[in-house]
Amino acid sequence: MRAYAAGVSELMKRSFFSRAGLVALAAFFTLALSSCTVYYYFPEHNFAGRPNPPSLLAQRVLVAIQNPSALTQGKLEILDGQLDLRTNIQNTVPEFDISGYSGDEPYSIQNFPEQTTGFVYAIGDGSFKEIDYGTEKQAAAIGGLPGISSSVMISGDFRYIFASNETFGYLTVLDRTTGTNTRLNLPNIYKVATNVGGTVGLAMTRNSNSIYRVAKLNVNQYLTAASAIAAIPGAVDCEPLNLPVFCAVTVPGTYDRPAGAYFSLDGNTVYILNCGPECGGTKASVSFLPIAGLNINNLATTVPNPNVPTVTVPIPGGATDAISDGTTLYVSGQQLQPDGNFAGFMTTVDLASQKITGTYSISDGNHTKMLFADDNSLWIGSQLCATGERFAQAQAHPGSTANQYDYNCLTRFDLTTKAALVVPSVPIPLHLQNSNADPNYYGDLTGICWVQNWHKVYTAYGGQIHAFNTVDGSERDNTNITVQGTAMDVAYMDALTNAAD
Numbered sequence: 001m002r003a004y005a006a007g008v009s010e011l012m013k014r015s016f017f018s019r020a021g022l023v024a025l026a027a028f029f030t031l032a033l034s035s036c037t038v039y040y041y042f043p044e045h046n047f048a049g050r051p052n053p054p055s056l057l058a059q060r061v062l063v064a065i066q067n068p069s070a071l072t073q074g075k076l077e078i079l080d081g082q083l084d085l086r087t088n089i090q091n092t093v094p095e096f097d098i099s100g101y102s103g104d105e106p107y108s109i110q111n112f113p114e115q116t117t118g119f120v121y122a123i124g125d126g127s128f129k130e131i132d133y134g135t136e137k138q139a140a141a142i143g144g145l146p147g148i149s150s151s152v153m154i155s156g157d158f159r160y161i162f163a164s165n166e167t168f169g170y171l172t173v174l175d176r177t178t179g180t181n182t183r184l185n186l187p188n189i190y191k192v193a194t195n196v197g198g199t200v201g202l203a204m205t206r207n208s209n210s211i212y213r214v215a216k217l218n219v220n221q222y223l224t225a226a227s228a229i230a231a232i233p234g235a236v237d238c239e240p241l242n243l244p245v246f247c248a249v250t251v252p253g254t255y256d257r258p259a260g261a262y263f264s265l266d267g268n269t270v271y272i273l274n275c276g277p278e279c280g281g282t283k284a285s286v287s288f289l290p291i292a293g294l295n296i297n298n299l300a301t302t303v304p305n306p307n308v309p310t311v312t313v314p315i316p317g318g319a320t321d322a323i324s325d326g327t328t329l330y331v332s333g334q335q336l337q338p339d340g341n342f343a344g345f346m347t348t349v350d351l352a353s354q355k356i357t358g359t360y361s362i363s364d365g366n367h368t369k370m371l372f373a374d375d376n377s378l379w380i381g382s383q384l385c386a387t388g389e390r391f392a393q394a395q396a397h398p399g400s401t402a403n404q405y406d407y408n409c410l411t412r413f414d415l416t417t418k419a420a421l422v423v424p425s426v427p428i429p430l431h432l433q434n435s436n437a438d439p440n441y442y443g444d445l446t447g448i449c450w451v452q453n454w455h456k457v458y459t460a461y462g463g464q465i466h467a468f469n470t471v472d473g474s475e476r477d478n479t480n481i482t483v484q485g486t487a488m489d490v491a492y493m494d495a496l497t498n499a500a501d
Contacts, residue, residue: 047494047496050116050133050134050494051116051134051135053133053134053135053136054136055088055093055136056088057078057080057081057082057088057096058082059080059082059451059454060079060080060081060133060492060493060494061080061081061451061458061490061492061493062078062109062118062131062490062492062493063076063077063078063079063460063465063483063487063490064107064108064109064460064487064488065077065106065483065484065485065486065487065488066105066124066485067105067485067486068483068484068485073102073103073104073105073124074103074105074106074122075097075098075101075106076097076098077095077097077098078095078096078097078098078136078493079096079465079481081454081456081458081492081494082451082454084467084476084477084478084480084481085480086480086481086482087480096136098136098138099135099136099137099138100137100138101120101129101138102127102129102138103120103121103127103129104124104127105124105125105488106120106122106488107121107122107123107488107489108121108152108447108488108489109447109489109491111491111492111495111498111500111501112156113492113493113494113495113496113497113500113501114497114498115158115498116132116133116134117130117131117132117133117139117158118130118131118133118491118493119131119142119154121149121152126147126148126149127141128141128142128145128154128161129141130142133493142161142174144161144172144174144181145161145163145172146165146168146170146172146183147165147167147168148165148167149164149165149172150164150165150166150190151163151164151190151191151192152164152192153192153193153194155194155195155196155197156195156196156198156498157197157198158198159175159176159177159198160174160175160176160194160198160296161173161176162174162192162194162201162214163192164186164189164190164192165189166188166189166206168183169185169186169187169188169189170183170184170186171183171184171185171186171192171203171212171248172184173201173214173246175245182240182245182246183239184214184237184238184246184247184248185236185237185239185248186205186212186236186237186248187205188205188206188207188208189203189206190204191203191204191260192204193260193261193263193270195263195267195270195291196263196498198296199291199297200213200263200270200294200295200296201213201214201296202214202251202261202270202294204260207257207279207280208257209254209255209258209281210251210255210258211251211255211258211272212236212248212249212250212251213248213249213251213294213296214246214248214249214296215246215248215249215297215298215299216245216246216297217246217247217299218299220243221299222238222243223243224241224244225238225239225242225244228244228247229247232247232249232299233249234249234250234252235247235249235250236248236249236250251289251294252308253272253287253289253308253309254309254312255272255274255287256274256281256283256285257274257275257276257278257279257280257281258272258273258274258275258287259273259319259320260272260275260320260321260322262322262323262324262329263291264291264324265326266326268290268291269288269289269290269291270291270294271286271287271288271322271329272287272309273286273320273321273322273331274286274287274312274315274319275318275319275320275333276315276318276319277318277335278318278333278336278342278366283314284314284315284316284317284318284319284333284335285312285313285314285315286313286315286319286322286331286349287309287311287312288309288310288312288313288354289308289309289310290310313349313355313356315333315349315356316345316347316359317331317333317334317335317345317346317347317359318331318333318334318342318344318345319331319332319347320332320333320366320367320368321333321368321369321370321380322370323370323371323378324351325372326351327351327352328348328349328351328357329348329351330346330347330348330349330370330378330413331346331347331348332344332346332347332367332380332382333345333347333367334365334366337389339389339392339393341388341389341392342364342388343364343388343390344361344362344363344364344365344382344385344388344411345359345360345361345362346359346360346362346380346411346413346420347359348360358418360413360418360420361420362411362413362422363382363385363407363408363409363411363422364385364386364387364388364389364391364407365382365383365385365386365388365409365444367381367382368382368383369381369382369445371448371449371450371457372450373450373457373470374450374452374453374454374456374471375470375471376414376415376416377412377413377414377415377470377471377473378412378413378415379411379412379413379448380410380411380413381409381410381411381445381448381459382409382444382445383409383444383445384444385407385408385409385444385445386407386408386441388407390406390407391407406423406424406425407441408422408423408441408442409442409443409461410422410442410448410459410461410468411423412468412470412473421473423473423474423475424442424475441462442461442462442466443461443462443463444461444462444463445459445461445462446461446487446488447459447460447488447489447490447491448460449490449491449492449495449501450470450492450495450500450501451492452492452495452496452500455469455470455471456468456469456470457470458481458490458492460487460488460489460490464478464482464483464486465478465481465483465487465490467481
C-alpha cells in the first residue's frame with residue numbers, strides 16, 4: 001500500500017493532473033486502502049457459522065505437497081483461491097501452512113467443508129491425519145493402519161475408516177466409535193469404498209472379478225471366526241479369531257475387474273465400475289447394486305443373498321470413474337483399440353432408463369477424477385495420458401484446432417453443447433518429450449477442486465498447481481500460486497457442501 005501513496009505523491013510533484021483530478025485520485029486510493037481486506041472473512045458473512053481461520057482467507061485451496069524445499073517431510077499449504085495468491089495481498093506473509101502437519105509424502109485429501117474438517121493420507125509413512133479447517137492445524141493422527149495402504153476412505157459420518165494394505169493383504173476396518181481395529185485377510189486387496197452415511201464398506205481385489213463387503217457382527221454373536229464363516233454365506237474371513245467383530249463377505253453377482261464404486265445421490269444404489277479390458281478383463285460395464293443389501297449391519301444367513309445387481313449396463317468406452325447429477329451417470333474410461341492401444345471416452349447413461357445416451361472422446365489415460373464446476377462444465381482428469389492411442393497415432397484431440405495434438409490429462413466437457421476439450425492445447429512440434437519435464441506436456445492430473453462461484457478450478461497437474469477458467473477451459477496465470485515441491489492433491493476448504501469436491 002506504500003506504493004499507492006508514493007504514486008499519489010509523485011503525481012502531485014509532476015502536476016500531471018488538475019487539482020480536481022488529484023482530489024478524485026486521492027479518494028480512489030483511500031477507497032483502495034480501506035478495501036484491501038475484501039478477501040478476508042467477515043463474521044457477519046461466514047457461511048453456516050464457520051469460524052474465522054487464522055489466515056483470514058475467504059476462499060482457501062488446500063494443497064498436499066511432497067518434497068518441499070528444506071523439509072524432510074511433506075506439508076499442507078493454503079492458497080488464496082479468490083485472488084490466486086500463495087501470499088497475503090500485502091505480501092507480508094510469504095505463505096500459509098497447516099500448522100503442526102508432519103505427514104511424509106501427503107498424497108490425497110478427503111474434504112469435508114461442512115464439518116470444517118479434512119483428512120490427509122501420506123504414502124511415505126502411511127499416516128492418516130485429521131485437519132481442523134477452523135484453526136488451520138493438524139487436529140489428530142489416526143493410528144491403526146498397518147503400513148502403506150493403496151486406498152484409504154473415511155465414511156461421511158467419520159465413524160469408519162476402511163483401508164487396503166496390499167503388502168500384507170489386509171482390509172483394515174477402524175471403528176472410531178468403539179475404538180476397535182480389525183484386520184481382515186483379503187489377498188491382493190487394492191481398493192476400498194464407503195458411502196456418506198457409513199453404512200456400506202466395499203473392497204476390491206486386484207486382477208479379480210470379486211467384490212467384498214464389510215459385515216459387522218452383534219456382540220459375541222459368534223464365539224470363533226470359524227463359526228461365523230460357516231454361518232454367513234460368502235464370508236471369507238472374520239476377525240478376531242475369538243469373538244469376531246467384522247467379516248469380509250463376497251458380494252454376489254457377475255463382475256469384470258471391478259475398479260471402483262460410485263454411490264447414488266439418493267443413497268439407494270451403488271454403481272460398480274467394471275473396468276473390463278483396461279484392467280485385463282473382458283467387457284467394461286456398470287452394475288447397479290441396491291445399497292440395502294450391502295448394509296454393514298446386514299448379516300444375511302440364507303442363500304441367495306439379495307445383494308445381486310438389478311442390472312448391468314455395458315460401457316464400451318470403459319469404466320474407471322463416474323459422477324452423477326441425479327438423472328445422468330457420467331462414466332469415464334478407456335476403450336481398447338485395434339492396434340492394442342487404449343483411447344479415452346466418456347459415456348453418459350440415463351439413470352431412469354438405464355440406457356447409454358452418448359459417447360464422447362476425451363483424454364487418454366487412467367481416469368480417476370471427475371468434478372462438476374461453474375458454467376455447466378464437467379472436468380475429467382487422468383494419469384499416463386500420453387501412453388494412449390492419440391499419442392501413438394498422433395491424433396488430434398476433441399476441441400483442438402488445426403495442428404493441435406493434445407496428449408494432456410485434463411478434459412473440460414460442456415454439459416450444454418456436449419463438446420469435449422482437452423486442456424491445455426499444445427501444438428505437436430512442441431509436444432515431443434512426453435515427460436513431466438516437458439513444459440508443454442503437463443503430466444498426470446492427480447488432484448482437482450472447484451472454487452465455487454468464482455468460475456475456476458484448481459488442479460494438481462504434473463506436480464504443480466494450475467488453475468483454469470470454467471467458462472472456456474483457458475488457463476489462468478499460475479505465477480503466484482506455484483508451490484515448492486510436488487503438488488499431489490488439492491481441496492477447496494470453503495466449499496458450500498461436501499459434494500463440491
